[in-house]
Amino acid sequence: MSRVLTSRSENYSEWYNDLILKGGLADYSAVRGCMVIKPYGYGLWEGMRDALDKMFKDTGHQNAYFPLFVPKSLFEAEEKNAEGFAKECAVVTHYRLKTDPVNKGKLIVDPEAKLEEELVVRPTSEAIIWNTYKNWIQSYRDLPLLINQWANVVRWEMRTRLFLRTAEFLWQEGHTAHATKDEAVAETKQMLDVYARFAEEWMAMPVIRGVKSANERFAGAEDTYTIEAMMQDGKALQAGTSHFLGQNFAKAFEVTFADKNNTLEYVWATSWGVSTRLIGALVMAHSDDEGLVLPPRLAPVQVVIVPIYKGPDSKEAIDSRATALMLELQASGIRVKFDNDDTARPGWKFAEHELKGVPVRIALGLRDIENGVAEVARRDTKEKASMPLEGLAGKIQTMLVEIQQNIYNKALAFREAHTYKVDTWEEFMRRLDETPGFILAHWDGSPETEEEIKELSKATIRCIPLDAPEEEGACIRSGKPSKRRVLFARAY
């Protein structure tokens, strides 16, 4: 069989790739560093998008769409941001191709069609958006301006990995403008909280909320808030960020408003985003050696019904009972697939749906129907039980909620078992190498020490957790005094 997966322990990276490719989430493409998101993977993204979109709307945001291209002069307006992205920008320099006069049938870039001003393919949209907001904001009555866009962005990465880092990816980016600093900070924190709730309640993936250190901060931001999740190899993955941008973009793009006293003030800004990287996070957070394990709330298919045909006469009876069950489940709001493909055998289907992470499988044969039962199997625990067909939809609903909770608990228990308080440099290094995970340790707060630790250990400060209690201590590297522990890990 070509469907056999590499195991996690054998090679974690290959296991991950196998899940993505064999689970039908994505494919490589003819374009370097770019992937094709297949229907099953895109279904996951749609689930994420719909849930997040509702959360954004519920917090007062509206969607809009801004151009893919950013004139270079706009892009460079906010210096730090431009510098941060400069080395990974795709740039459009020409607007026309023509037939190669030397080599007929081939196309060349028409040298006559050079753009006066190059266009940067957006790696993020702050520049074009703030240039636009300038025209939209005149008065305090225009604020707050709360806008989100669902879009693709391009960052020319040298080394790519499916979903985790690709040259082009899908994301959402929220960009808001506020009259006061407090309001903008509150917005930044609110959206971080939205992300954290989404990760925990929908993806069943526990996250640490925190603030980035200066070194790890978004270019152009005053503060970057993050949610950090732990993958099954103990490495950290930044799952979402929310930035307090201060007045940096307002000043760069001259975005001012008249306050109630008619004095002109610069607006205060935020931006926040999550991307298709979340799909990579989802895969690595829960899956096992048999395949994907998807949380019911995001699984494109929550329940699959597999008929067990026996003899030519059984098909009709089973199909009609299975169809009735499917309709009953659908009526309960469950996403269900009746896999009545007669050319594949049950065993094959069982393995296939396990690989794809379908949370619940119902097997239905003549024997079951005679006894008024069905065999129900959970993907997360692999438990199988015979359950009465009568009232099954209600039980399945409950089971889906339990599965959602169970995989969250499992991920949380894993994270807790791999989170260590460490007070010496020796233990710090030993933990990273021998029992990878999150390390809570003291740091003197200086960028130099942070850099030194990174050089020596390849671990970075993932965040200063928001709930970190005050605690006197000594920096793990420099020995200088520290007031709280910060979160270290090797990261994706």
Add this chain to the structure above:
RNA sequence: AGGGAAGUAGCGCAGUCCGGUAGCGCACCUGGUUUGGGACCAGGGGGUCGCAGGUUCGAAUCCUGUCUUCCCUACCA
């Protein structure tokens, strides 16, 4: 970006050293028997060997260039 490996049918691979007109398993198609954990029998279709040059009577095989992917390390918001 450094090191390593690999591109031959949809997938996994053999063939490459030693040049002679492409093969195996799975998948696919047809017919039949089957169906409670990746079925079986019979028949069949599909590949300008990643791409571009070169050497040669002749290239999957030798030479040069190039593209893509993976792994390890490094880098990255």
